[in-house]
Amino acid sequence: MKKYLLFGVLIFSLIGACSSNNEENPQKPEPQKPEPQKPEPKKPDPQKPDPQKQKPVAYDWDFYTEPSRLTVVKNEKNPKLKKLYYQIYGTPCGAWYDGISPTKEKNERYLRNLVEGAERTQKTPIIVIYGIPHRDCGFYSKGGHPNAASYKEWINHVSTIIGNRRAVVIVEPDAINYCNWKVGSNERKERAELLNYVGLTLKQKNPNVATYIHAGSAGLPTNAAANAIIEGGVEHMRGFAFNVSGVGGTKEEQEGAEKLVARLEQLGIKNKHYVIDTGRSGINRPKNPNPKAPYNSCNNFAAALGPRSTKNTTGVHADAYLWINGGGGSDGDCGTGAPAAGKPYPKYTKALVENALRVKSIKELEVPKELQ
DSSP: OOOOOOOOOOOOOOOOOOOOOOSSSOOOOOOOOOOOOOOOOOOOOTTSOOTTTOOOGGGGSOBOOOHHHHHHHHHOOOHHHHHHHHHHHTSOBEEEEOSOSSOHHHHHHHHHHHHHHHHHTTOBOEEEEOOOTTBGGGSTTOBOOSSHHHHHHHHHHHHHHHTTSOEEEEEOTTGGGGGGOOTTOHHHHHHHHHHHHHHHHHHHHOTTEEEEEEOOOTTSOHHHHHHHHHHTTGGGSSEEEEOTTOOOOHHHHHHHHHHHHHHHHHTTOOSOEEEEEOTTOSSSSOOOSOTTOSSTTTTOTTOOOOSOSBSOOOSTTEEEEEBSSOSSBOOOOTTTTOOOTTSBOHHHHHHHHHHHHHHTSSOOOOOOGGGO
């Protein structure tokens, strides 16, 4: 937690003795007891930076943009679309991996290329681990590994690929709903064990990784979110991620995240930090114009892009604002026959960009010459 240490200065109070000058009855002044001195505050070692103010080494570099995103911009011939796409694809965002799609071999190659490419350019990749069994509880993003053994094997492999490289890792969006399994059920115990396994593995084997478990959003009850991520092993991680793929406003999500940090402290989990997904945080929870949407953020055409991925935040415990969900990708059918979850959705991309420029939640970027 960020606390500001004040350098102490010892103040000595010099008290003069008062004497009576009555010549008729001269008296020897009574000696005054010295006032006890206050102990000198311990000064911090200037050679050791305050750990509360230090971010992990993963934040020493700027964030990495996958070259394939910029290729989309470069290959677009229509100047207006090129500029539109650059507003999305020119910003670093989360790379989602499950160890399976489209095949195990290709998925592994994508991840290896990501971390190696980032290291070559001295940038930090944003990696989203998204392969837990019973993923998305069978909804639009259903899938994941068939069993716990397969998942652990994959996590071990992910850890090996990352090695000592820098990375910001987001752990299993939406997994902490535990598919509404009852506390104490075998299914819930297994999921909690797997989330803990991710945190412990990366903590023990990947020293330059900052790991965050998804903790829902500011719309959830703080106590419930705290208990859920404690069960999921937040103690083994840097902290938590808020608003992943959500449409909560940046300010509102940050306020909720600070409350969650405070609640974790009360529950004995100290010094936790967070990141916020600002990919669609430009407007706070706009009503979805699609009456068939099963939930408010499902391809919400009234939403807007929020602050681009950055380490510059205003939250006391906020490490970064990140486009964890990179904006423009479909959330699934959403009752309108939209593209499958994760697939490009140009109409949605256009709405997010135009809404953001209208409310000024982002600055419009000019397409660099090398992409024109």
